[in-house]
Amino acid sequence: xxxxxxxxxxxxxxxxxxxxxxxxxxxxxxxxxxxxxxxxxxxxxxxxxxxxxxxxxxxxxxxxxxxxxxxxxxxxxxxxxxxxxxxxxxxxxxxxxxxxxxxxxxxxxxxxxxxxxxxxxxxxxxxxxxxxxxxxxxxxxxxxxxxxxxxxxxxxxxxxxxxxxxxxxxxxxxxxxxxxxxxxxxxxxxxxxxxxxxxxxxxxxxxxxxxxxxxxxxxxxxxxxxxxxxxxxxxxxxxxxxxxxxxxxxxxxxxxxxxxxxxxxxxxxxxxxxxxxxxxxxxxxxxxxxxxxxxxxxxxxxxxxxxxxxxxxxxxxxxxxxxxxxxxxxxxxxxxxxxxxxxxxxxxxxxxxxxxxxxxxxxxxxxxxxxxxxxxxxxxxxxxxxxxxxxxxxxxxxxxxxxxxxxxxxxxxxxxxxxxxxxxxxxxxxxxxxxxxxxxxxxxxxxxxxxxxxxxxxxxxxxxxxxxxxxxxxxxxxxxxxxxxxxxxxxxxxxxxxxxxxxxxxxxxxxx
Ligand SMILES: NC(=O)c1ccc[n+]([C@@H]2O[C@H](COP(=O)([O-])OP(=O)(O)OC[C@H]3O[C@@H](n4cnc5c(N)ncnc54)[C@H](OP(=O)(O)O)[C@@H]3O)[C@@H](O)[C@H]2O)c1
Numbered sequence: 001x002x003x004x005x006x007x008x009x010x011x012x013x014x015x016x017x018x019x020x021x022x023x024x025x026x027x028x029x030x031x032x033x034x035x036x037x038x039x040x041x042x043x044x045x046x047x048x049x050x051x052x053x054x055x056x057x058x059x060x061x062x063x064x065x066x067x068x069x070x071x072x073x074x075x076x077x078x079x080x081x082x083x084x085x086x087x088x089x090x091x092x093x094x095x096x097x098x099x100x101x102x103x104x105x106x107x108x109x110x111x112x113x114x115x116x117x118x119x120x121x122x123x124x125x126x127x128x129x130x131x132x133x134x135x136x137x138x139x140x141x142x143x144x145x146x147x148x149x150x151x152x153x154x155x156x157x158x159x160x161x162x163x164x165x166x167x168x169x170x171x172x173x174x175x176x177x178x179x180x181x182x183x184x185x186x187x188x189x190x191x192x193x194x195x196x197x198x199x200x201x202x203x204x205x206x207x208x209x210x211x212x213x214x215x216x217x218x219x220x221x222x223x224x225x226x227x228x229x230x231x232x233x234x235x236x237x238x239x240x241x242x243x244x245x246x247x248x249x250x251x252x253x254x255x256x257x258x259x260x261x262x263x264x265x266x267x268x269x270x271x272x273x274x275x276x277x278x279x280x281x282x283x284x285x286x287x288x289x290x291x292x293x294x295x296x297x298x299x300x301x302x303x304x305x306x307x308x309x310x311x312x313x314x315x316x317x318x319x320x321x322x323x324x325x326x327x328x329x330x331x332x333x334x335x336x337x338x339x340x341x342x343x344x345x346x347x348x349x350x351x352x353x354x355x356x357x358x359x360x361x362x363x364x365x366x367x368x369x370x371x372x373x374x375x376x377x378x379x380x381x382x383x384x385x386x387x388x389x390x391x392x393x394x395x396x397x398x399x400x401x402x403x404x405x406x407x408x409x410x411x412x413x414x415x416x417x418x419x420x421x422x423x424x425x426x427x428x429x430x431x432x433x434x435x436x437x438x439x440x441x442x443x444x445x446x447x448x449x450x451x452x453x454x455x456x457x458x459x460x461x462x463x464x465x466x467x468x469x470x471x472x473x474x475x476x477x478x479x480x481x482x483x484x485x486x487x488x489x490x491x492x493x494x495x496x497x498x499x500x501x502x503x504x505x506x507x508x509x510x511x512x
Contacts, residue, residue, distance in 0.1 A: 140362025
C-alpha cells in the first residue's frame with residue numbers, strides 16, 4: 001500500500017479541563033505563558049515557570065534550568081511538593097527544547113510515574129511554512145508514549161496571527177488540547193482555520209503508474225548526476241544500482257567509512273551497467289564536507305540533478321538509559337545532513353531531493369525517540385522545502401520516502417522481531433523488488449511525504465490507521481499490498497486514540 005501524510009481539519013473534542021488544577025510546570029522563555037496559566041489555574045497547587053539559563057536557580061514560583069543538565073531537571077522535580085500533573089514546554093528554540101524535554105522525560109521516568117503526566121511540547125511560529133524541528137517532536141512523543149503510557153506527550157504547533165501575542169495563542173491551544181481526551185492525536189496544529197491533526201491517506205494504486213493519465217512526476221534522466229548518501233552499502237547502494245539500471249547515469253556515493261573489497265566490487269558491478277560511479281568519504285553532518293563533495297560532483301559532471309539522502313545511524317535505548325550524546329549522533333546524520341545537503345544544492349537545477357524517512361516517524365517506536373524525531377523531521381522538512389520551491393528558492397520535487405523495515409540494509413530487524421511483527425501487525429519486511437517499485441512510485445507521485453507498507457491489510461488497519469484515498473475508497477483487492485478492503489473501512493470508523501493504543505500495545509510487546 002502506498003500512502004501519504006498531511007494535516008487535515010479536526011475540531012478539538014470536548015472534555016473536562018481537569019489538567020490545569022494540579023501542579024503545572026510551564027517552560028517558557030519570558031514567563032508570559034506561565035503568568036497566563038496562573039490566572040487560569042483553578043486549583044491550589046503551584047504553577048511553576050521554568051526558563052532556560054546558565055545555572056539552576058529557584059526564585060518563588062520561578063526556576064531556571066540548564067537545558068543540557070539532567071541534574072537540573074531532576075532537581076526541578078525533587079523541589080516540587082507533588083509531581084506535576086501537566087507540563088507545558090514552550091521554549092522557543094526547538095533544539096534547546098529537545099534537550100530539555102529529553103532530560104525532563106528521563107527525570108520523570110526515573111522517579112517513577114504513579115499517575116499520568118501530560119507533557120505538551122508547544123511551539124509558536126508566525127510562518128505558514130512548516131517548522132520541521134517543531135513537528136519532529138511528534139516522533140518523539142509517539143515513541144515516548146510506547147515506552148510508558150503514563151507519560152502522555154503531544155506535539156502542538158501554534159501558528160500565530162499577525163499582531164497576536166504568542167502567549168495568548170499558546171494558552172488557547174493548550175487549553176483546547178488539555179480539555180480533549182488524553183489519548184487524542186499525538187500531533188496537532190492550531191492556526192487561523194482551527195485545529196488540524198495528522199492523517200495517513202492511501203494513494204490510489206493506479207495514480208502515476210505507467211500508462212495512467214496521472215502526471216508522470218520525476219524521471220531519471222540519461223546522463224543525469226545523482227548524489228546518494230549513506231555509505232556504499234544498504235539501501236544507498238541498492239538505489240544507486242537501480243538508477244544505473246534505469247539510465248546511463250553519473251553517481252556520487254557518500255559515506256564516512258573506507259570502501260571494503262565487497263563494496264568496491266559492488267561499485268564495479270554498477271559501473272558495468274554503464275554508470276560513471278565514484279565514492280567519496282565525507283560526513284554529511286559537516287557542512288564543509290557536504291559543500292566540497294557537491295563541488296566535486298559539479299567539477300566532474302557539470303551539474304547535479306538529484307539527491308538521495310539515505311545516511312543515518314541508530315542508537316536505540318529506552319528513555320531512562322539514553323544519553324544526550326546518542327540523540328545528537330542520531331540527529332547529526334539525518335537532520336543536519338538534510339539541512340546541509342539542501343543548502344549546498346539550493347542553486348542546483350535539481351529534478352528531485354529525496355530523503356529516506358522511517359515508519360517510526362509516524363508510529364513511534366520504543367527506544368527510538370531520537371530516530372523517530374529525526375525521521376519525522378525529514379517529513380516536515382520535505383514539505384517545508386516544497387514551500388521554498390513554490391517561492392522559486394529551490395528546484396526539484398521534495399520527497400520524504402517513509403520506509404517500513406526492509407529485509408536488506410544495515411537497519412533491518414532480527415528474525416524474532418520480524419516474526420512477531422508479521423503475526424501481530426501483518427507487516428512483512430520489504431523485499432528489494434517491492435521497495436524498488438515504491439521508489440519508482442514515489443518519483444511518479446512526487447509528493448513531499450510518500451509512504452509504503454507491505455502488509456496484511458486487515459491486521460495493519462487495526463493498528464495503523466490509513467484512510468481511504470481522498471475522493472473515495474480504493475478498489476477492494478485480494479492482494480494485501482494494494483487497495484482498501486473492508487478492514488480499512490472498519491478501522492477508519494474507530495477513533496484515533498483506539499488505534500494508537502492498539503499500536504502502542506503491540507509495539508511495547510516488541511521490547512525494541
Ligand atoms: N533498512 C531498513 O529497514 C530501513 C527502514 C526504515 C528506514 N530506513 C532508512 O533508510 C536509510 C538507509 O538504511 P540502511 O538500512 O541502508 O542503513 P545502513 O546500511 O546502516 O546505511 C546507512 C549508512 O549511512 C552512513 N552514514 C551515517 N551517518 C553518516 C554521516 N554523518 N555522513 C555520511 N554517511 C553517514 C553510514 O555509513 P558510514 O559509516 O560509511 O558513514 C551508514 O552505514 C536510513 O536513513 C534509514 O533511516 C531503513
